[in-house]
Amino acid sequence: MSSHVINQEVRVKGTVQGVGFRPTVYRLALECQLHGEVSNDCDGVLIRVSGMDTKIKEFLNRLSVEAPPLAKIDSITHAVIERAWDYRDFSIRGSSHSAGRTDIAADAASCPQCLQEINDPNNRRYLYPFTNCTHCGPRLSIVNAIPYDRCHTSMHDFKLCATCAAEYRNPLDRRFHAQPTACHECGPRLFLSPDSPATSIDSAISPLSLIQRTQSILDVIQQALVEGKIIAIKGLGGFHLCCDASNHASVELLRQRKHRYAKPLALMAQDMSVVRSYCQVSEQEEQHLRSPAAPIVLLNRLVQADANFPALSSAIAPGSHLLGFMLAYTPLHHLICQRFGKALVMTSANLSGEPQITDNEEALEKLLRIHSANNESDTTDTEIADLVLYHDRPIANRIDDSVVRCHAFGVQVLRRARGYAPRSIALHSSFQEADQILAYGAELKSTFCLIKQGSAILSQHQGDLEDVKTCDDYEKNLTLFKNLFEFSPKHLACDLHPEYISTKLAQAQAQSKNLPLLGVQHHHAHIASAMAENGLSRTHAKALGIAFDGLGYGDNAELWGGEFLLADFCESHRVARLQPIALVGAAQAMLQPWRNAYAQIRNSMTWTTFQERYGTTKIAEFFEQQSLATIDRMLQAQVNCPLASSAGRLFDAVAAALDIHPDKVQFEGQAAITLESLVDQNYLAQLLRAKSTEPCYQIEVLNNPITQLYELNPAAMWPALLDDLNLQQSQSKIATRFHAALIQAVLKTVDLLRTQHRFNEVVLSGGCMQNEVLSTALQSAIQERGLVCITHHLVPANDGGIALGQAAIAAARIAKNALSTEIN
């Protein structure tokens, strides 16, 4: 086979800009002795090569294999060009900016080469805390505008020194066009407050003394951690509060100062050995820990922690069998963790309810000292942090740490933020025409989603929109994303909930810009988000969606939360649900699990029966201390007691009955998470076995003749559960029996529905599907039935995924030209 010279044009699409893609092309072209050029344009990267066809083949093979770590190639297409080209060498052409589809990369953890440099005393970046290259470092967190050039990032005030500039210009350097590149001499610097002469910036005038100063700062931090102090540290997307995770007093103190009494605290480790000494780590989990996204990974605690490592404070994740670990992901984290060696608490620094702090001044004011300026009755100052370690590279966009959890069926993203956003989510090619659609998402775990040229861009987790700052950030980020992706929406989508702030923002925008606004039912959006991220076609046949969550606005102003929907992207209709039960005091029932236990029990038996048979249970004693006369009148007179078919509230009810946070939860899902962690997997498997003779609870599946819906009715479960309480059965046994009963009822419903409807897929979504016990058991049972089970892997099953579902539904409906529920 003879080889001959040909010309080829190669088009690469995906996240290929700002990630060192062109230098890789350049290097490969040189190594394959090809001539030509490479350039960025609106569609990605365009390569023109002339050379031996065998060499070009080799080049193309190596291109997909040796693509830089942060690149995400969606497609490589190539065509032979007959025209004569006259390239004498290979060159990188400057990018010309024009409108089109280019991806902004996500922030990435430090790469091995950069880490080597900061640990090499002979390297000029020795101990430099802001070392990065095209393979790693900040991206979304520093970008203000496009094109992604240094002048449009937080680095625009830092003028490159001659050495850095040379690296930046050298196509063969790892830092070729690395926008945030920097060194001791020209880049951002650390600051410590309170300061001392050794750590003061005045102490450093030469590069050598800059290194010494960094040493001094690291010494101070190290010493403070050893002494059990709490330090606020500015990271990539926001400030953290940090302390020694094995110092119980410090951890308790941190919780008190932050007023965070219940939510688990995230941990940071230098390397896998630290993580492994406390947790079981699967191969998959290690992969995620070590990935450039470097998320917090929820891991099972070891029953017996490694004795060579200090025991962790019991206050880190009370009531949970899981620990959330991440590996150090910036050079600064590495330098701190390396010296300290042990696990650190690394929790977002914020005042309760507010978003993570990103601003230096705010951090110094609020974390070092909180002034209650607007609060006449309370003038005392409270310190949260003993030290604030910050730097002068501004955080342009707040990005929280991402949280993932791995299980038998893959990974679940619980919070999608740093390292993932704004990476695009590929939709099925049938969505290709979908364009300029903006979905406003939900409320508490809000995100928004753009669809541009058939691909979906989901914002990072924003948080509770009722919080003023979060709401401002949401709008700021919306503007930023519109700019970054050169996006001007032509269609809007939002939830049907009339009181969601996201709904109101969407309505205001629709009105002022005269844009069509599509209202999307909450649980339909949950199901559609799972279908969309799994690449189902726009016209895919109806699937059975099971959406279990806390609460969402249903059709006819009902409150939903445990729904079985037959759904495609365009429409959905409900075929089964949990039996609706009163939410005693509406929003208050979300915070006080006992209210749900009370409503469930009242629905299941008379009060006399309950008192006679179960009067000595803890929950009965708890009820006695509540204002039951008023509660009963509320139920009778239907004062603020709306019915809701909520799965989340059923979990709360069972948890409360087991004396798990009956009085108050600190965050939604707290009681349910504790309940899940009580489940005994072996016992569960035994209960779920086909011929199990072990007594289990009954959640009946009944056809409601009025609504024509199957209803999962837990009324019969309660006497059995309360009997178990009387028999002093363990919490674990009861929690397991409840999970088994719910799983069996769901499966029974699926089987009943199969006899009446045609579907090949069952889609699991909604916040309750983050319950691993529930979702993995359902998944395997559904697959055993020969059905395809579709779950979340890229976006959260909770309301963080709602925006994607809304956008996909809007796209499908627009395509079908059937805007059926237009609201204004």
Place this chain on the structure above:
Amino acid sequence: LAHGGGGKAMRDLIDDVFINAFSNSSLNTLEDQARFQLSDLAQYGDRLAMTTDSYVIDPIFFPGGDIGKLAICGTVNDLAVGGAKPLYLTCAMIIEEGMQVSTLKQIVQSMADTAKAAGVLIVTGDTKVVERGSCDKIFINTAGIGVIKKDYQLGVHKAQAHDRILVNGYLGDHGAAILNARGDMHLSSPIESDCAPLHELIEVLLNAAPNTRFIRDATRGGIASVINEIADASKCGIEIQETATPIRNEVKGFCEILGLDPLYLANEGKLVAVVPAAETAAALAAMRAHPLGRDAADIGYVLEDGRAGRVQMQTSFGGKRIVDMLVGEQLPRIC
């Protein structure tokens, strides 16, 4: 009471119940309309204010008042918050057949007493008795005329940066009292409706703070709705302080059990005033000297760089949450 035509029986009823109670020269003539001398009106100011409101409430008697008192106070207050001196009221009633005459008399007497205390005259009226089920016990409509003093130029669009937001006392009492009375909620400590005519207090307030921008009584939708209306109309942002907002512990406790936000509970004797910062101290002192303003408080202010139309609350935990206008009823948002 039996429903039916306008014959002798009705005439007797009117004589018996209404004329006796409301007795005044204008009403006693029983013409089809009340007649006023323009010159009499002109002595109070240069503009007429006119308003109407219908009162339907369950239960019709509640701690702190009844539907009759409410029907007078509500209309008096609607006139007064515009800076008007309330003068004349009309009264139209729709009564469900079967109501005891004694009950009706009680309501009418309450209206008469309240009107007398407020210094307003009921000058014309109408009564219909309708079939059982066509209305719920009794519906009352009152309309009112008042005269606005020459200098008063109150407007909902007039709030400016740094203006203070004042209220004249504890919030949510009426809403809580009604809910409690309606549902027989077994409240441990009784809460009374704050139902009261506010025109005197408003006069005192306007004398002390003549540059007051705006006043509104915080009825249905509570102060949250009123403050949102101000923020919308004045295109400004407003911040209120949770710790400065006067809410009785009983009301707080009641709301906690019921799962309601007291900021959205109705009041019938509470006003929200937007007062320039310089006149705030005088306004507060004047209100506190009046029995209906004893617990007056400065609860917040107009932000300098706030988002137009946004009302936010500095919570006791230190965060700031959006207090929005409700589209419907209070509905949980947590998923």
